[in-house]
Amino acid sequence: MSEIRLNNVSKSFGGVQVIDGISLEIGSGELVVFLGPSGSGKSTLLRMIAGLETIDGGTLTIGGKRSEHLAPGQRDVAMVFQNYALYPHMSVRENMAFGLKNIRMATSEIDRRVQDAARILEMDALLDRRPAQLSGGQRQRVAIGRAIVKEPAAFLFDEPLSNLDAALRVRTRVELAELHQRMQSTMVYVTHDQTEAMTLADRIVILNNCRIEQIGTPMDVYLYPSSRFVAGFVGSPGMNFLKAELSATDGKQIATLGNGSDVALSVDLPPGAYELGIRPEAVQVRATPAATTGKAAVVEKLGDRTLVHLHLDDGTSLTALDGGRSEVKPGDIVHLDFDISQLHLFDSDGVAHHAK
Amino acid sequence: MTPTTVRRINWVGGIFTVLTVIIAVLWAFPIYWGIVSSLKPEDEVVRPYIELWPETLTFRHYWFALTQTQIGSWYINSVVTAVGVTVLTVSTSLFAGYAISQLRFPGRTVLWWLILASFMVPTQVLIINHFVLMANMSLLNSWAGIILPQLIHPVIIIVYKQFFDQVPKDFREAAAMDNASEWNVLFKIYIPMNWGVTTALSIVTFIWAWNAFLWPFLAVTRTEMMTITVGITQVYDAFGVYYAQQLAAAVLAGIPVALAYLLFQRKVTQAITLSAGIKG
Numbered sequence: 001m002s003e004i005r006l007n008n009v010s011k012s013f014g015g016v017q018v019i020d021g022i023s024l025e026i027g028s029g030e031l032v033v034f035l036g037p038s039g040s041g042k043s044t045l046l047r048m049i050a051g052l053e054t055i056d057g058g059t060l061t062i063g064g065k066r067s068e069h070l071a072p073g074q075r076d077v078a079m080v081f082q083n084y085a086l087y088p089h090m091s092v093r094e095n096m097a098f099g100l101k102n103i104r105m106a107t108s109e110i111d112r113r114v115q116d117a118a119r120i121l122e123m124d125a126l127l128d129r130r131p132a133q134l135s136g137g138q139r140q141r142v143a144i145g146r147a148i149v150k151e152p153a154a155f156l157f158d159e160p161l162s163n164l165d166a167a168l169r170v171r172t173r174v175e176l177a178e179l180h181q182r183m184q185s186t187m188v189y190v191t192h193d194q195t196e197a198m199t200l201a202d203r204i205v206i207l208n209n210c211r212i213e214q215i216g217t218p219m220d221v222y223l224y225p226s227s228r229f230v231a232g233f234v235g236s237p238g239m240n241f242l243k244a245e246l247s248a249t250d251g252k253q254i255a256t257l258g259n260g261s262d263v264a265l266s267v268d269l270p271p272g273a274y275e276l277g278i279r280p281e282a283v284q285v286r287a288t289p290a291a292t293t294g295k296a297a298v299v300e301k302l303g304d305r306t307l308v309h310l311h312l313d314d315g316t317s318l319t320a321l322d323g324g325r326s327e328v329k330p331g332d333i334v335h336l337d338f339d340i341s342q343l344h345l346f347d348s349d350g351v352a353h354h355a356k
Numbered sequence: 357m358t359p360t361t362v363r364r365i366n367w368v369g370g371i372f373t374v375l376t377v378i379i380a381v382l383w384a385f386p387i388y389w390g391i392v393s394s395l396k397p398e399d400e401v402v403r404p405y406i407e408l409w410p411e412t413l414t415f416r417h418y419w420f421a422l423t424q425t426q427i428g429s430w431y432i433n434s435v436v437t438a439v440g441v442t443v444l445t446v447s448t449s450l451f452a453g454y455a456i457s458q459l460r461f462p463g464r465t466v467l468w469w470l471i472l473a474s475f476m477v478p479t480q481v482l483i484i485n486h487f488v489l490m491a492n493m494s495l496l497n498s499w500a501g502i503i504l505p506q507l508i509h510p511v512i513i514i515v516y517k518q519f520f521d522q523v524p525k526d527f528r529e530a531a532a533m534d535n536a537s538e539w540n541v542l543f544k545i546y547i548p549m550n551w552g553v554t555t556a557l558s559i560v561t562f563i564w565a566w567n568a569f570l571w572p573f574l575a576v577t578r579t580e581m582m583t584i585t586v587g588i589t590q591v592y593d594a595f596g597v598y599y600a601q602q603l604a605a606a607v608l609a610g611i612p613v614a615l616a617y618l619l620f621q622r623k624v625t626q627a628i629t630l631s632a633g634i635k636g
């Protein structure tokens with residue numbers, strides 16, 4: 001029983017309304033990622049759960065307990081800070097024990113929990129060191145250890161990997177996923193990195209301008225983005241966006257691209273001007289004439305796959321994903337096909353409509 | 357780097373070294389002169405020409421200062437009042453600096469401006485008030501009377517506030533998540549993270565208090581209650597001032613401060629830089 005429920009919460013900073021009526025449920029044992037660009041309100045929302053920002057309106061329930069008026073330490077949540085915030089003058093052991101001492105836990109119990117956490121995180125040997133004597137990755141572990149010893153209802157992470165180098169980030173990401181599976185605890189994880197979100201999340205909450213754009217499993221969000229914003233933010237390389245004119249003749253729908261090519265599709269939309277979205281893996285390079293042609297500008301060989309960056313006649317840019325042994329060279333005229341089951345149309349309000 | 361630039365830098369460095377040495381000698385000479393003179397017989401001291409070494413070396417004046425004056429009491433008075441001033445100033449400033457830096461309460465800004473403003477008021481201006489106040493409280497000729505007016509050191513509060521301001525907000529938040537009380541945040545996190553500042557400020561405050569003259573001079577009239585800085589002015593007899601004797605007493609008075617400097621050289625320099633940044 002450690003679900004988190006936000007009901008119509010709001011927050012303003014000095015008269016400026018930042019969070020305006022957000023409602024959200026995080027299930028017990030679920031790992032939910034808040035994903036969004038910088039300034040989208042991820043940290044603010046997380047800090048409202050933690051109690052580091054006051055909640056101006058609405059209610060917060062953690063593990064069935066109304067919590068919006070509780071002090072941070074009393075909400076039964078633990079937070080891992082982006083800069084770790086390890087107390088520099090305390091040893092690793094003292095850092096982990098500090099929060100437990102403050103609630104007058106018995107020394108024997110504190111020792112047991114510190115030992116357990118050290119074992120889980122494989123840092124028994126580091127317990128008597130100071131944070132300054134640790135590497136970035138080790139500090140990260142201590143920060144997580146400091147949260148684990150509290151045995152909280154929920155863990156809150158604010159961009160915990162952003163201070164690590166690329167290789168370590170990938171490794172730590174996997175370790176976090178393992179930790180979550182082993183502990184089965186509720187976790188809320190903030191990041192601006194869509195790869196982290198895709199790989200870790202049970203569900204992703206996508207934020208933009210301090211509003212929830214979409215909530216869904218990683219594959220939901222990837223395959224069926226609810227808006228132009230989500231479609232562009234999730235996925236790497238990013239989705240292609242092309243101008244398209246939708247028309248219907250004899251009951252058949254056709255989207256006409258800027259270069260005049262027609263793409264047949266089926267979607268519940270009236271004729272008109274739309275933006276057509278398609279991921280690079282749904283743009284196929286063909287040896288024989290196909291839906292349209294483009295001129296390869298840059299070819300990125302990634303080993304297992306090849307990214308072909310193209311221009312259509314009208315200047316529209318487009319990226320196609322080809323096999324690792326692709327023969328396309330810059331300057332080549334390339335035939336392209338679209339996987340019409342993976343097409344999205346975005347109306348002028350940015351709302352997504354998925355092809356059937 | 358080419359050999360010529362290396363040579364030029366050595367050359368410039370050499371000039372600086374020479375200049376530094378000259379200035380150091382200029383600074384140190386009076387101290388040397390004082391010590392040497394205190395080791396000369398009185399008649400040698402008043403000779404009109406400069407003698408860099410005593411013709412007759414004598415410890416008579418030290419013996420005199422130690423046996424014929426109340427220097428023992430003065431030492432005790434100085435130690436008690438200087439330590440008292442240091443402990444009280446540093447501990448109150450610590451709380452004040454923390455409150456102004458970290459807590460939000462009504463009147464915080466006004467209080468801060470008052471502290472900044474009081475820092476513009478030289479102690480000398482207040483000294484008559486202090487005197488009347490201490491006299492009314494019957495604290496003249498007492499340790500408390502010497503200590504209390506010396507507790508006003510806004511600069512210490514200002515330095516503490518600035519250091520506490522620089523502690524990243526994350527630590528405060530981590531402590532809040534860790535259920536730490538305000539008291540624990542101050543004593544387990546902010547103070548230990550700034551030990552260097554506390555040591556440095558304690559040392560300078562001690563040195564200021566030890567060297568204080570004007571106020572202890574006014575606050576005390578009974579010889580046995582004098583601090584050493586005031587006491588050494590009493591080293592004369594019916595026949596008038598004896599320079600060598602006075603210098604011997606002055607040297608004895610300066611020893612604790614000199615020791616403090618020697619022991620905590622780095623800290624003292626750091627502390628002086630800290631407070632100088634504000635004192636201007």
Ligand SMILES: Nc1ncnc2c1ncn2[C@@H]1O[C@H](COP(=O)(O)OP(=O)(O)O)[C@@H](O)[C@H]1O
Pocket residue numbers: 013018036037038039040041042043044045210
């Ligand atoms: N303490 C604050 N005072 C004023 N505005 C703030 C404060 N904290 C955050 N904001 C504003 O709230 C919005 C969301 O910020 P934040 O939650 O930090 O975004 P993110 O973590 O997604 O980058 C931003 O527009 C930011 O300027």
Ligand SMILES: [Mg+2]
Pocket residue numbers: 042043044
């Ligand atoms: Mg943030």
